[in-house]
Amino acid sequence: MTTSPFSASAPAVVRVRIDEADAGQRIDNYLLRVCKGVPKSHVYRILRSGEVRVNGGRIAPTYRLALGDELRIPPMRIAQKASSAPVPAGAALPVIFEDDALVVIDKPPGKAVHGGSGISHGVIEQLRAQRPEARMLELAHRLDRETSGLLIVAKKRSALKVLHDMQRAGEIEKHYFTLVAGAWRNRLQHIRLPLFKYLAADGERRVRVSDEGKSAHSIVRLLRRVGEFSLLEVELKTGRTHQIRVHLSHLGYPLAGDDKYGDFALNKRLTATGLKRMFLHAARLRFVHPLSGETLDLESPLPPDLSQFLSSLEGGRA
Missing domain, CATH: 3.10.290.10 (RNA-binding S4 domain)
Incomplete structure (x- = not known):
């Protein structure tokens, strides 16, 4: 940096x-x-x-x-800003893989990947505070605030450029675990529905399925049914904003705990029975290292909060 x-x-x-x-x-x-x-x-x-x-x-x-x-x-005078509190380093972010080109962390839920929109700092600011000696730390991609799991941060400009090119070409495998309301029918299903970004009346960014939008492709695998819910693995072939959430809710299978596209009455019930956030976890990344050419296959297990809630469903207590 x-x-x-x-x-x-x-x-x-x-x-x-x-x-x-x-x-x-x-x-x-x-x-x-x-x-x-x-x-x-x-x-x-x-x-x-x-x-x-x-x-x-x-x-x-x-x-x-x-x-x-x-x-x-040339000479440039920089406007001085009012002093602001330094970003707290906080607890060390869990590292899944690291070398001199990139670091893959296991992002905790509830933490934005970067500051902005009323958030003073996020994962990238915290990582920079923890590593003041780093020449560069830049996000290679993003996760929603509530989503936990694997996040790539580049440590070299050359690595960042290649990672961006790989993402545009669909060469980074991204697999997520999610729990949806309803009985998902197919063991394997491809969803190809274009997604359109827009601003809602309240000024919030939203996404909907629309022919005006950009192409989006998700591959859904049924892992198992749990009562009135289905545990799914979703592989992203494109990386559109809110892709998993909008694709599944459009088909009638809202994500448990999704406060934007979900079933709000159901979410209220789930909150009372132990689910405190959206059930979405970035579980696996598979890609060729941007500089060394080595194939990386990285995994993050379902975090304790989601694992415990799933266990409570399977035990019939929720």
């Missing part, structure tokens, strides 16, 4: 040598990231005017930085 080389009190020309952590990033995105407090319009103005130089020459805002590039950034 590159720290800003700029000062609010004594602006001056800054020269930066691009290392492996920043190689491959667009120059405009790099400047927006490191020049915290500088207006976006000003960053693009100095790029268009040629005040930013790479290896002594002018470059376009879309130029991708290369390893060893020498970057000249």
Whole structure:
């Protein structure tokens, strides 16, 4: 994670040598990231005017930085913000796999992957607070706040770019466990329904099945039926927002505990009987390591809160 080389009190020309952590990033995105407090319009103005130089020459805002590039950034005064409380490091996040290119953590439920929308900090901010020496830590993908399980964080820009390319190509296998209301019929079922993102009347982001939307493909496997519920494994072939939740609820099988697309009367009953959040867990990732070429097959067991609730259902107590 590159720290800003700029000062609010004594602006001056800054020269930066691009290392492996920043190689491959667009120059405009790099400047927006490191020049915290500088207006976006000003960053693009100095790029268009040629005040930013790479290896002594002018470059376009879309130029991708290369390893060893020498970057000249003109003086910029950064607006000072009111001091804010530092992100608490908190308990160490469980690590499933780590090397010099990436780290895969087992995200706890109830924690957003990043700050924003009224959330002061999330998993990525906590990870950075726990590892202040890290040159770079960036999310390779996302999980909903209530969803627990496997989350990839890149430690190198080169790894992040490859991971993003792999996701767009559908080359990262993602498997989830979920519990839905109703008796799911098929042992194996492909769901291909396009998903459309929109803003609800209250300004909240929502998704619905619509021909206006983007293609989305989920593969559902029935693991077992539990009373009036079904335990499913869902493999995502695309990574659309709220894909599992919307696909299954559209077919009449809402996720237990889903407060956006679920059965609200049922959720109220489930809360009283022990389910405190949405029953969705990112259980398995299988992909080729972006730099080494090694095949990684990583798993996270069902966490205690979901496992215990499932046991209570199977015992007939819920």
